[in-house]
Amino acid sequence: MAIRSLFQASLLAPLVSIASAKPIFTGSNGSFAETQKLADPKYGPTPGEDPIFSTYYGVEAPFPGYLRDAVLPTKTGPPGEDDQVWQNLLSAEWIIFDFYQQAVEAFNASAFVKAGYPNTTYQRIQEIRNNEAGHLRIFQNQISPTSVKPGACQHQYPFDDPISFLALVTVLEISSMTFLTGLVESAKLESSHGAMIAIAETEARHEAWSLLEIWKTNPFGGPSDTVFPYPNQILDTTNAYIVPGSCPAQNPEYPSPRQGLPALSAAKNTTSLLPGSNIGLSFVDPTNQPTFDANTQYYAVFFHGTNNISVPINTSCYPAQEIRVTIPAQFETKGVIVAVVADTPGAPTKESVVAGPGIILEQPAALATKLL
Structure with missing residues (x-):
């Protein structure tokens, strides 16, 4: 697939469809009841403490990526001050997590070696997938118990081989730095600012890996990444990866608020x-x-x-x-x-x-x- 066509692929002809993800944590079947346990921040592995979010090399989706329903509020009251920002970010993270998870399921190590890439490429993709799973859990825990934690939609992406997948990796990772700067500006709490910067630093490492290892190019992008002040406008472009009508009914609008601007x-x-x-x-x-x-x-x-x-x-x-x-x-x-x-x-x-x-x-x- 030509690079120029990556973002023009029709949603009517999906190239990679999401597989049924089997749980690897506690032997659960990923039921609605277990998904609701995610309302407890202490449920399941903890990002930064459990190696599942770094060095798990299985094909099946890691925790909490197979628990795909929306997590319903457990308390009544006004939303947290930054809940809307974190809801937007969690919905976007489901798109990114599924992107890597689908690649882990679609390819294997030899597929990337045959395409001319380093023999560690598939392993790095799994590790990035694990990081993104950790982001899912971090974002869920940032949303207050009075607000819905968005669940996963069905997603499809315009890649059908290792080359088109790795091209899209680079586009998404570099673009993510642009909307993350705007999201930091949108948040009100100092704790939110710190958490978002910490996530951005991890995404920057993914970006540097892609530029260095895959494209053999200079990873330095100048003295500053680009600051774009309207992150929801960038997030809105990722709606192209969502299968229409597939999102949990309890999910808020994505992104919220959404302008629905003409694509450029x-x-x-x-x-x-x-x-x-x-x-x-x-x-x-x-x-x-x-x-x-x-x-x-x-x-x-x-x-x-x-x-x-x-x-x-x-x-x-x-x-x-x-x-x-x-x-x-x-x-x-x-x-x-x-x-x-x-x-x-x-x-x-x-x-x-x-x-x-x-x-x-x-x-x-x-x-x-x-x-x-």
């Missing part, structure tokens, strides 16, 4: 997404297109590092003609660029964003051809 991509004839490249913008979902006011000036806003640059765009001929814009040449070819279309320079509020976001990878060069 590069035009199909794009050959370069390097700084200084002139590209066409495409809004890929025909059922969700932006509406432009003839009396409003719109901008393509590019976030990179801790800064952003706004470029005026001409929307008067859309949709008869594509909208074109030049990626700011000032940006170095490091890390990731996040692009949105906004009605105000700098996109100072989430309401000013009318389409996007799109993710432009600058590293590795083999993947730097895709605007999500």
Whole structure:
């Protein structure tokens, strides 16, 4: 599968479907009753204490990944101050956990060796899968007992071989750093800030492994990862991996609040997404297109590092003609660029964003051809 098509694969033709996960903890069958025991933070292995979250090398889903129902509130009262942020993050973590779990089930060590990757690749994927299982438990425990802990939906992903899977690993791991910075800004409690930073540091190690071992490229992304202030907009793009209608009925909206903005991509004839490249913008979902006011000036806003640059765009001929814009040449070819279309320079509020976001990878060069 071509790299450029990774995020355009149709949900109508799943390439990898979720297998029935068998429990490896306490011999349970993963029933609804056992899932509700997750309301007790002391139930089951503890992340940071049990090696299941680091060095388990089985195929079956580790705890709590096979307990997939929503965990219902055990107390009445107002939600915790950061419950909504943690609910969003837990729902997103189910998407990431299933991504790695499905790969563990679909492939084996020899599949990656035959594809030309190091003989430790499958083991590292299992270890990342284990880390993500630990994140599930950490996030569940951060949500107060007065709020639902979201369960797992069914997920499908556009990979069908080790190469397309590892390409998507890199896209997701690098992109995760962008929304995690915004989530930290969204949280109110100091304890939440610390926990999110700790998770981000682990994700950074996953990203560095991918760049170093898989792509044999420099893992340094410049002096700062990209800060994008509207994490729910990035999380919303991951709804593409959720099978419609498959989520537990008790789950809150994901993400909440959800803007449902038109998806932003590069035009199909794009050959370069390097700084200084002139590209066409495409809004890929025909059922969700932006509406432009003839009396409003719109901008393509590019976030990179801790800064952003706004470029005026001409929307008067859309949709008869594509909208074109030049990626700011000032940006170095490091890390990731996040692009949105906004009605105000700098996109100072989430309401000013009318389409996007799109993710432009600058590293590795083999993947730097895709605007999500």
